[in-house]
Amino acid sequence: MIEQTFEQAIEQKGRIFNVQRYSIYDGEGIRTLVFFKGCNIRCDWCANPEGISSKYQVMFSRDKCVSCGRCAEVCPAGVHVMKVQGSETIHHVDRTVDCIGCKRCEEICTSEALNIMGKEVTVSELMDIILRDYDFYLSSGGGVTLSGGEVSLQADFAAALLAECKKAMVNTAIETNGTTNITNYEKLAPVTDLFLFDLKQIDTDLHRQLFGIGNEQVKRNLERLVELKANVVVRMPLIRGYNDSYESITGAIEYVSNLAKKGSIQRIDFLPYHQLGKSKYDMLDLEYPVPGNPGYSSLEMDMFDQFLERFDFDVRLVRH
Numbered sequence: 001m002i003e004q005t006f007e008q009a010i011e012q013k014g015r016i017f018n019v020q021r022y023s024i025y026d027g028e029g030i031r032t033l034v035f036f037k038g039c040n041i042r043c044d045w046c047a048n049p050e051g052i053s054s055k056y057q058v059m060f061s062r063d064k065c066v067s068c069g070r071c072a073e074v075c076p077a078g079v080h081v082m083k084v085q086g087s088e089t090i091h092h093v094d095r096t097v098d099c100i101g102c103k104r105c106e107e108i109c110t111s112e113a114l115n116i117m118g119k120e121v122t123v124s125e126l127m128d129i130i131l132r133d134y135d136f137y138l139s140s141g142g143g144v145t146l147s148g149g150e151v152s153l154q155a156d157f158a159a160a161l162l163a164e165c166k167k168a169m170v171n172t173a174i175e176t177n178g179t180t181n182i183t184n185y186e187k188l189a190p191v192t193d194l195f196l197f198d199l200k201q202i203d204t205d206l207h208r209q210l211f212g213i214g215n216e217q218v219k220r221n222l223e224r225l226v227e228l229k230a231n232v233v234v235r236m237p238l239i240r241g242y243n244d245s246y247e248s249i250t251g252a253i254e255y256v257s258n259l260a261k262k263g264s265i266q267r268i269d270f271l272p273y274h275q276l277g278k279s280k281y282d283m284l285d286l287e288y289p290v291p292g293n294p295g296y297s298s299l300e301m302d303m304f305d306q307f308l309e310r311f312d313f314d315v316r317l318v319r320h
């Protein structure tokens with residue numbers, strides 16, 4: 001393998017869609033979350049639909065738009081169109097046209113109705129942002145968490161970024177769906193202090209029904225991380241009717257607790273369904289895939305908490 005020079009590593013580019021500072025979720029302490037653009041699977045309950053496509057996307061807040069037409073005048077791709085409707089001329093986003101991410105529309109819209117999702121950034125640009133909160137990381141035991149989208153699809157960029165964090169003594173964590181090639185996890189393991197690793201469904205046939213692929217690769221990757229002595233918290237989103245059967249839950253706990261005997265899996269966190277990302281679907285002209293509101297009542301969550309007490313392994317319900 002040919003090693004990169006320092007200059008090559010810090011000038012490496014990746015595509016992200018957001019940087020969120022001062023988060024207290026997704027790892028210990030106060031954290032900066034970097035959201036990677038592009039995902040290889042599609043979860044109906046995804047709270048970050050703007051992270052699924054690797055392409056640039058327009059987030060459009062209809063309620064703020066005054067249909068002034070300025071975005072349509074500057075857009076070189078023809079994404080913004082003004083349509084006559086009765087006596088009015090109304091702004092529309094043409095989703096059949098590819099946005100090239102120039103951000104001219106976002107800059108010219110004084111109503112703040114437009115946000116372009118997707119940005120090319122270098123490792124050094126991100127490090128400038130990350131290091132602004134260094135004192136907070138030190139005082140809180142926090143650091144940086146890479147999220148998405150799916151981070152491991154940009155494994156070289158993520159590894160270069162996390163290597164710089166490690167050089168600066170910044171704690172590092174990654175959220176991953178666990179489904180991509182094993183070599184991605186092998187690249188990321190040496191520079192990742194904590195993997196927040198999804199195991200969404202222990203039954204491979206049900207996993208295939210949900211995501212179009214079985215869970216064999218997920219298990220292989222998790223087992224490889226255990227071999228590599230990586231620090232792991234397994235996460236299971238808890239979605240009514242998708243994976244919250246007795247068999248799904250106890251099967252996942254049995255598999256993970258057995259695997260934990262060989263290595264450094266800390267625990268399983270169960271993350272109950274919420275609708276926090278629902279409004280973003282509307283801003284992207286996407287249909288929200290989950291019908292109704294299958295969230296859990298506090299009584300149901302109390303009962304689930306009690307149910308988890310019977311296991312010897314550390315299993316937690318995380319309530320936001």
Ligand code: SF4
Binds near residue numbers: 112
């Ligand atoms: S510039 Fe902003 S307010 Fe004007 S039409 Fe475009 S989105 Fe609407």
Ligand code: SF4
Binds near residue numbers: 058076077102106116
């Ligand atoms: S970012 Fe550029 S290409 Fe994309 S919609 Fe805005 S003006 Fe058009």
